[in-house]
Amino acid sequence: MTQHFPALLIIIPLLSALIVSAMGWIDRRWCFPLAGASLAGALAVSVGLCAQVMAAGPIVYKMAGWRPPIGIVYVIDYLNAPVLVVILSVALLNLISAKTWIERDFAEKLSAYLGLYLLFLAGMVGIVATGDAFNLYVLLEIGSLTGYALIGLGKERAPLSSLNYLFMGTIGASFYLLGIGYIYIATGTLNMADIARIVPTLAGSGTLFLALVICMAGLFVKMALFPMHGWLPNAYSNAPSASAGLIAPLTTKVMIYAMVRVGLTVFTPEFTFSRALLSEAIVWLAVAAIVTGSLLALMQRRLSRMLTYIIVAEVGYMVGGFWLGNKAGVTGATLHIINDAAMTLTLFMAVSAIIWKLGSDRFEDLQGLFGKMPFTMTGFVLAALAVIGIPPTCGFFSKWYLITGGIHAGQWAFVAALLFSSLVNAVLFFRIFEIAFFEPFAEGHGHHDHGPALSEAPVTMVVPLLLAALSLIALGLYSGDIVTKLIQLAIPAGIA
Amino acid sequence: MTDLLPLLAAKYNYWIYTILMMVGLYAMIAKNNLVKKIIGMNIFQTAIILFYVSIAYKKGGTLPIIMGDAHGGGHAAVHAADYINPLPHCLMLTAIVVSVATLGVALALAIKIFRQYGTLEEDDINHQIRMQAGQ
Numbered sequence: 001m002t003q004h005f006p007a008l009l010i011i012i013p014l015l016s017a018l019i020v021s022a023m024g025w026i027d028r029r030w031c032f033p034l035a036g037a038s039l040a041g042a043l044a045v046s047v048g049l050c051a052q053v054m055a056a057g058p059i060v061y062k063m064a065g066w067r068p069p070i071g072i073v074y075v076i077d078y079l080n081a082p083v084l085v086v087i088l089s090v091a092l093l094n095l096i097s098a099k100t101w102i103e104r105d106f107a108e109k110l111s112a113y114l115g116l117y118l119l120f121l122a123g124m125v126g127i128v129a130t131g132d133a134f135n136l137y138v139l140l141e142i143g144s145l146t147g148y149a150l151i152g153l154g155k156e157r158a159p160l161s162s163l164n165y166l167f168m169g170t171i172g173a174s175f176y177l178l179g180i181g182y183i184y185i186a187t188g189t190l191n192m193a194d195i196a197r198i199v200p201t202l203a204g205s206g207t208l209f210l211a212l213v214i215c216m217a218g219l220f221v222k223m224a225l226f227p228m229h230g231w232l233p234n235a236y237s238n239a240p241s242a243s244a245g246l247i248a249p250l251t252t253k254v255m256i257y258a259m260v261r262v263g264l265t266v267f268t269p270e271f272t273f274s275r276a277l278l279s280e281a282i283v284w285l286a287v288a289a290i291v292t293g294s295l296l297a298l299m300q301r302r303l304s305r306m307l308t309y310i311i312v313a314e315v316g317y318m319v320g321g322f323w324l325g326n327k328a329g330v331t332g333a334t335l336h337i338i339n340d341a342a343m344t345l346t347l348f349m350a351v352s353a354i355i356w357k358l359g360s361d362r363f364e365d366l367q368g369l370f371g372k373m374p375f376t377m378t379g380f381v382l383a384a385l386a387v388i389g390i391p392p393t394c395g396f397f398s399k400w401y402l403i404t405g406g407i408h409a410g411q412w413a414f415v416a417a418l419l420f421s422s423l424v425n426a427v428l429f430f431r432i433f434e435i436a437f438f439e440p441f442a443e444g445h446g447h448h449d450h451g452p453a454l455s456e457a458p459v460t461m462v463v464p465l466l467l468a469a470l471s472l473i474a475l476g477l478y479s480g481d482i483v484t485k486l487i488q489l490a491i492p493a494g495i496a
Numbered sequence: 497m498t499d500l501l502p503l504l505a506a507k508y509n510y511w512i513y514t515i516l517m518m519v520g521l522y523a524m525i526a527k528n529n530l531v532k533k534i535i536g537m538n539i540f541q542t543a544i545i546l547f548y549v550s551i552a553y554k555k556g557g558t559l560p561i562i563m564g565d566a567h568g569g570g571h572a573a574v575h576a577a578d579y580i581n582p583l584p585h586c587l588m589l590t591a592i593v594v595s596v597a598t599l600g601v602a603l604a605l606a607i608k609i610f611r612q613y614g615t616l617e618e619d620d621i622n623h624q625i626r627m628q629a630g631q
Binding site: 138166177178 | 521530533537540541547548551584587590591594598601602604605606608609612621625
């Protein structure tokens with residue numbers, strides 16, 4: 001049984017997506033528990049895999065017994081084992097948190113919505129687990145297509161935002177596919193380990209370099225790196241709350257994982273970082289992403305839109321950190337994938353709880369929120385501290401690695417951009433704390449008694465939110481273990 | 497100029513795929529009508545399919561179907577160089593399915609947008625959104 005865990009990881013969400021969709025015709029009450037159970041099952045499998053990897057090293061699973069490089073393999077190693085656990089935890093917590101939303105907004109489409117939700121996860125988990133470059137493209141499209149549908153289900157501008165996202169997403173995925181074509185021309189194989197074996201023999205190959213550039217360009221569009229970020233704020237802020245809480249923490253982070261995977265274990269670090277000009281240019285793009293993302297976030301007057309621009313800046317952190325090409329930078333980028341997924345999840349769950357109670361997330365409507373929703377705001381504050389990067393929350397540690405990497409590489413602009421962005425984040429969030437804590441609640445004026453009455457979001461929203469917020473501290477406290485027992489072992493010897 | 501023509505002729509498949517790709521990309525960026533954009537997206541994806549299929553070709557190669565009688569006569573000596581590479585074609589079967597699915601999702605979204613705004617022209621939709629925001 002345990003030897004089939006890598007296959008179960010994707011089979012569980014894939015099959016349960018079909019079962020949940022079919023269950024809609026039989027008995028709708030079973031849909032939600034089934035979806036939750038399948039996610040919990042997949043999460044248990046991913047935790048088991050992570051434990052196996054930590055105990056006995058990477059696992060290579062041959063699909064249907066076909067040997068690589070002919071067959072497709074799933075590889076669970078030090079790099080993706082923790083990412084898998086995070087993805088499935090995010091999905092499970094968000095599913096519980098979004099229960100009330102899904103039941104209200106998609107009452108008659110419950111089974112279809114949950115089917116899409118699980119299918120999206122099958123795509124995300126597959127991207128992370130696969131060891132085959134073309135298989136990654138197929139799973140990328142599974143994850144993206146379901147993502148477009150999950151966003152397009154929203155009201156008002158959601159379908160239009162989703163269609164614009166679809167155009168950009170298709171360009172990105174197609175470029176990745178084109179890059180794979182060039183890899184295939186140069187190496188004649190699609191298995192990641194096999195490509196990495198052949199790449200050193202092609203050190204000066206122009207075809208392979210073109211393949212690297214095209215693959216990366218495609219992934220940059222998919223992860224919304226500046227200046228290809230235009231689709232993200234609309235798509236995420238117009239999406240239904242239930243979908244935003246799933247897609248915002250996962251899609252960009254999984255794409256960054258794909259970049260790390262392709263850069264480190266397909267092209268090998270020696271080749272990826274061989275042209276200093278390319279690395280330099282990408283780090284500068286990341287600097288631009290961080291600065292513009294932060295400044296645009298400053299201009300927003302709606303909480304959810306502000307968060308989407310923070311995501312744009314955070315993408316810059318990770319891309320820049322990776323392309324520094326040194327150990328601290330790559331460690332920071334990888335650690336930040338995990339931390340940022342948890343932080344974004346907490347923030348979006350808090351916003352979804354606020355919108356549930358207030359019907360709005362405009363800054364002026366947030367007055368007196370600390371008195372009204374103390375638990376939600378506790379979670380929000382913890383997540384805000386993590387985004388700003390205050391110890392002992394997890395955001396501090398990954399930012400520390402990123403800054404160390406920037407100093408080692410002598411990329412002072414990147415270091416300055418990180419510090420600038422931390423400063424802007426502090427301004428952003430303290431502005432909200434000020435509105436929500438100090439400004440009096442509008443209706444409270446007439447009575448001038450004990451402030452606003454307690455009116456918290458449903459328990460199913462608050463409990464996952466607080467769990468996620470606590471995980472931010474736990475991830476911070478255990479970040480040393482995550483780095484030394486997993487991430488450092490995942491970084492190939494070629495990186496100094 | 498004398499060097500350019502043989503280059504164009506020798507790599508014409510790459511030129512065609514590049515031109516098609518740019519046509520698609522242009523339509524996606526510059527066209528105002530959402531359905532035209534969707535068609536541009538499809539051209540873009542088809543260009544990549546063409547690229548893959550053309551890299552499978554070998555000079556003098558034939559279809560990768562091993563001819564022979566039912567008694568195993570065909571298995572005698574198979575030279576890979578005699579057959580074009582079947583793998584890119586198989587990959588593209590998957591890519592075609594993906595592009596059809598993308599087209600389906602895109603058209604479904606376009607229908608939803610049309611029902612909402614009564615038009616598929618992007619300018620008109622943006623105008624309506626601005627009017628709503630102004631009120």
